[in-house]
Amino acid sequence: MQKVLIANRGEIAVRIARGCHVLGIRAVAIYSEADALARHVRAADEAVCVGPAESALSYLNAAAILAAAKRTGADAIHPGYGFLSENVDFMRAVVAAGLTWIGPPADAIAPIQSKTAAKAVAQAAGVPTAPAAILDDLSDAGIQKAAELVGFPLLVKPQDGGGGKGMQRVDRPQDLRAAVDTAKRISIAAFASDKLFIERYVEDARHVEVQVLGDTHGTTVHCFERECSVQRRHQKVIEESPCNVLTDAERAAICESGRAFAAQVGYVGAGTVEFLFDPQRRAHYFLEMNTRLQVEHPVSEAVIGADLVVAQLRIARGEKLADVLQGGVTQRGHAIEVRIYAEDPANGYAPQAGTLLRVRWPDAPFVRVDAGFEGGDAVPMHYDPMLAKIIAWGRDREDARLRLMAALRETVVHGVLTNIPMLLALLAEPAYVASEVHTGWLDKRYGNEAPGMGSAAGVTALAALAAAGQGGPLAVAATAQAGAGAAEATTDPWTALAGWRAGGAA
């Protein structure tokens, strides 16, 4: 493997190029016309334009990407995450073109791409899934018996339905009859079927996922777990490792479940098996497997002390896990990642595009930044608005948390609004500090609030630049008159304050 084409953009394309360079492998970037000057292009050895801004015509354009690989002489393709990373047809086309696919074989993941099929695989592998039962006996006794197997709270669901339609949550046995009747009525009306089933509803569920690696020699290992319960509308916002509410026995069980699932499908490369963890019952249930590198892989890297991209590359070139992970995998300390999004907190966190007038990413010890942008770069409106990930490692969770907050305070992004104020506020929330969070927590806590924004910090930032004691109220006016004897040739002083714009000469 001499040259790897990275079929992606942004921070993950930059990060994969770095991984290639550790092994002396050349990195080829692809770019859309909107990304012609982008940072991931600047981080590669070579780059090829694969189409116009729209993803469907560029980053999802399999033919153009394969042509770019041919033109540059790349011998392998790394898909990153998103885009074509879990596209079985593309995987097959890559292999058919004689290139190495840095990821699992299509045949291993095709059978688990549907949730139901994956659940069956989990059961075959002895991996726990959320208790569920078919309601074939709709008598009072029948449904009570099924409900006892599943436990409360539970959901009554149409078997042939979808989209949550007809789904009824039931917290107590005495409410079961009414819920079943309602679900049946809706199901007949909507899906022309009276078949129902029940499934356990996990309250205050935590999202715990297991990083796995498989090699081409039949070995599968886990690289411990991550916790990603802090989500905004099902989008992960804070990820960490380890999950500090697990006991050692629970950790061992959930990690082994992840490994067993991957082994069952003959998984190769890096993947993630996702679970819901029920903090009351202390049980974990299989959700799905993500058959690619995850956004949040750096928290695992920090804690286990291994480079997962380098591991992917070495696995893809046929090395054994025993060599790739010589000395084995252990956890040390705690790592927390936040995703920095360009979004407007005061406008329902609407994604922001624009020019980054100025960016300063943090650079402190034990802090890692995986960024897709730097000062001067344009954030195109066509793609995901994630600017960067900031990851802090600490000897324990509190050490990591304090480091991450210091890093966020030192971060400067001008030109677009970001979620940094919200991240700082929630890293200081007592519930977060105490690790009492679940997948619905953040939406419940903040909704569309924009914590940490606004004038209090505004006054601090400007007035505290003056002597202490002068900062405070909001109505600020100015009196200084235009000065004489300017030493600098600036006619309009405001141009001097304009954002840092690099490359002025070109």
Next chain:
Amino acid sequence: MQKVLIANRGEIAVRIARGCHVLGIRAVAIYSEADALARHVRAADEAVCVGPAESALSYLNAAAILAAAKRTGADAIHPGYGFLSENVDFMRAVVAAGLTWIGPPADAIAPIQSKTAAKAVAQAAGVPTAPAAILDDLSDAGIQKAAELVGFPLLVKPQDGGGGKGMQRVDRPQDLRAAVDTAKRISIAAFASDKLFIERYVEDARHVEVQVLGDTHGTTVHCFERECSVQRRHQKVIEESPCNVLTDAERAAICESGRAFAAQVGYVGAGTVEFLFDPQRRAHYFLEMNTRLQVEHPVSEAVIGADLVVAQLRIARGEKLADVLQGGVTQRGHAIEVRIYAEDPANGYAPQAGTLLRVRWPDAPFVRVDAGFEGGDAVPMHYDPMLAKIIAWGRDREDARLRLMAALRETVVHGVLTNIPMLLALLAEPAYVASEVHTGWLDKRYGNEAPGMGSAAGVTALAALAAAGQGGPLAVAATAQAGAGAAEATTDPWTALAGWRAGGAA
């Protein structure tokens, strides 16, 4: 401790400010007039000018520094390394001014500031020192008996001399008589004394040093060792941890020696006990103690997973080591640091001052950069020409070495010449790869050579930008004529190529 004044400049001042911010402590920088816009000023919360460019009038100006602390309300002083960091008078003045000194108490280190006194302390602490013997009997039998105690090769030295004058190296017993007579003759002529002693000469000695921490409650621990044998004219160039030629027993012994020495003097804070390691005899000998944070502390931080600056701050505010280092100290993986100097390899590595037209520090996973400069900054001629330290961690030494080389290849410094080409060349040297180095190795290997510089890379860098196969020979000429229809308003196209100059408007 609310606000710490950092009595230093450059990368270490930046790094200490980062450490303060982790604990929510405000950082105050000081600066000379030459550093009025410097990066360490930009990294602090507040800064005060303490005098003109010359160090004696600014960074060594104790009165101005104490006045700056008073003006800003700082309640503690961190000295960094160099400058006033080991100045006992300054330490006492800081304490007398009612401020906390972040470092060892003056009384603990005053007795070990002379090498002879320190050696006596080492012996009292049971720490090995290089075998030596007074030659009070100058008969053949007397000197042979003393030499047997010390071992060959050895050095014959005047007791009352200095500067290496009269020193004779003796490799074999039969050469001892002549060497003693010569040394005696020179000593009488130069120092009016015939008193001689002999000391073991350590061949191919390796520099191994032990990081120690002491708290104010009487506890002293070691944080394992670093190896710093790759030196250019006694200036460390590459530092790493652990020292991979030590057996576990040797490591335990040398680390315990470091701890015992620090305990003997009642050391508080972070310090380093330096040893020579004799690879033939497998023995270590005390050299001296550096009573401050070392330049190379990040390699220890990477391997033990602890922030030594944060540890210094917490110790200085009275915390116990048991809390600061909760969970204890263990080594994981391997870390290597290189120092990036602004120097001209082709001119005997003469220090370079100038403007950094462009800088790109690496930002890969497991790579840390402690930099004192960024693009646009001026490198003043008044101070040490170190621009930055780049530290790579890996699962093993080879992993760290490959990561560091990739990071150096991605590093860009324009405007001054640097030692980066030499660093890359020597990281690839078979002797370095095999860890067969000693303190004299680098000077012997390279001397004033400038490896990795020059046109081969030059042609690669430019011509390889063109299609493969066109790169190669050196005489390059150009033929393209000035084009018409320029789309850009650049009159002189060369201005477009001028280095990145930020802040053009001001």
Next chain:
Amino acid sequence: MKRIFEAPDAARLELTATPSPGGLRLAWLGADGTTTVEVLARRAPNGDWLLDQDGITRPAQISLDRQNVWVSSLDGGDDRSGTVWFRRVEAKRGAAGVDLGVRSPMTGRVVAVHVQEGDLVEKNQPLVVVEAMKMEHVLRAPRAGQVRKVACAAGQLVEGGAELVELLDAVAEG
């Protein structure tokens, strides 16, 4: 050389910038409402500003585009970002002192314009739909009023902060 800015919560900043020997003199009114805070701002090569006052230097980042100013310092407090954002207050205002512009919250493409000049609109009535990053954002009337001007068309690319619709205040002028 004064400009007036407004934070999202309507806090105001009236800032004066004056070229001065050694840098730029920045001034604004202090906490007591009468004392002027005045600093000498020197620009570092990386674009940072160093603000000198009474012998103490404090670093800050200040960026300006046509409509916004961002200011960062290390002084946000332990759980607050040090970056604050103000939008420039333009001279043009309605009789009631209300900003008349309905602005795009982000750079994106206008996918629909639901009003035309002269339309009377109610509070929260959809005016324009802007799309970016596959998310649609409906701009609604901040109050009842009359559309004085539509400054965009469907399909058009617009910058964040660009005024898309000008609205006459119903109470004061309608």
Next chain:
Amino acid sequence: MKRIFEAPDAARLELTATPSPGGLRLAWLGADGTTTVEVLARRAPNGDWLLDQDGITRPAQISLDRQNVWVSSLDGGDDRSGTVWFRRVEAKRGAAGVDLGVRSPMTGRVVAVHVQEGDLVEKNQPLVVVEAMKMEHVLRAPRAGQVRKVACAAGQLVEGGAELVELLDAVAEG
């Protein structure tokens, strides 16, 4: 718009820069000595250059000051820095084609000038002493010759690359 540069080992680079639609056209002679290598250089917002040729884009960093050019790419090879440095070759040359300038290797302060105009000097004779970062650097005559001009004085600050002494080539002109 051609400029000629020289690497420390005398390798030469003759580079032409031409404004062009979409960027700057850079050209130099290829390996075979006859084919011109020509790339379209586009500038990224961070100052990097992206060089397009035959449908492939390669990033590079190029910086220029009055006397030097630095070029960086990722293509140095596994154990070589990707940064190379060339000094600009000025028009002024002696009859024998030897650069006449004795230049300061670094920015610093001239602490001693050992020659004056008209002096005949031998090869390796000390001409000027420059100090920076507490290290003295003695500039010696690169060959025998006559001092045509002394362009510095003791105490003066000089930039790296500045010509301090102009030397007539003894053989060719002396």
